[in-house]
Amino acid sequence: MSNGKRGSRAESYRIETFKKHALAKHALSTITPQMVAAWRDARLTEVSSGTALRELQLLGHVFSVAIREWGVRIPSNPVGLIRKPRSGKARDRVLTASERTALIAACDQCQNPWIKPVVVFALETAARRGEILALRWNDVDLAHRTALLQVTKTGEPRRIPLSSACVSSLESLPRSLDGRVFPVSMEALKQAYERAVARAGIANFTFHDLRHDALTRLARQGLSVLELRAISGHTTANMLQRYVSIDASELAVKLG
Known part of the structure; x- marks a missing residue:
């Protein structure tokens, strides 16, 4: 290893x-x-x-x-x-509007002041936990509303857009001495997030599900597959599909 x-x-x-x-x-x-x-x-x-x-x-x-x-x-x-087990059904858990509000409020109650900003960033950008925790202020351009993720799963840096809510959250943050945007450890984030989810009364929602939720919401806003892949960093449309939940009733409305 x-x-x-x-x-x-x-x-x-x-x-x-x-x-x-x-x-x-x-x-x-x-x-x-x-x-x-x-x-x-x-x-x-x-x-x-x-x-x-x-x-x-x-x-x-x-x-x-x-x-x-x-x-x-x-x-x-x-x-x-030997026979290999199936990879399992892709998770399709997304937050309702009330759950999203409750989760953010619960994160705001965390003793660690970095938990809420991390969760907001994840919900707004669909970035992975490791990508978020590795982000440095040198790679954030608030004027142009972008952030460069240097540490990614694929090993290739990618630049992502920042929503107004994300920019507002970042602007309110103090600058840490080590240059990281979110100076919190992986383990501290994991424990605090799990407690916040429990306080919010939300069942079956992992930190990685924030990525699924974000990409589903962006897809509903009308972003194309190419635009979603540019944000998510997925190398293929098939991989991206596992992270986007399509509601048949919403498709029915579009069909008229």
Whole structure:
């Protein structure tokens, strides 16, 4: 694992999960497809199929590296020989108008003053949590209402537009000494956000769902697929589609 690459935090968490399982007590050369399949079945009783699939992909990568680069003598990658769980249905959770108001109000009650601005930024820009926390004032242009996200999932920087509400929120912020727009840690944000969601009385709404909500709202405002991809950073329209909820009743109104 590389600590410098995108996604290293999530990858590190998955590795720690593997280390706690009995499978980690065996030498790589002794692990069979049947053992991996048993791990898969046990894991599916604890987490979603999507999570189990991502963990299997990481485990498969470990075996690939071991075979190709470490010289471990294994006849084949055992992960490649078992049935993979389905990735699962894409989440389609978006906020109602009342939930959005309640969430922002709950974030305003947080002891940490940076939680509400982070959530507002996420709701207005559809940026990912890591992209938001890495944003620096040097990359924010309030005059032209844009922000340059230097740290992105794809590794390619992208410039995003800022709404009036987003600009107003940013203008009210103090400037931190370290140059970051939102000087808060990932863990502090995670805990404070989860408490705010609970205070707001909102069920089943993760921080990543803010991205889904933002893109759905932008689509309803009439932005094209190309414009939405420029904002979201998705490389394909198919990937973007997983993040935009289309209401059939709204389409019916357009049809007349």
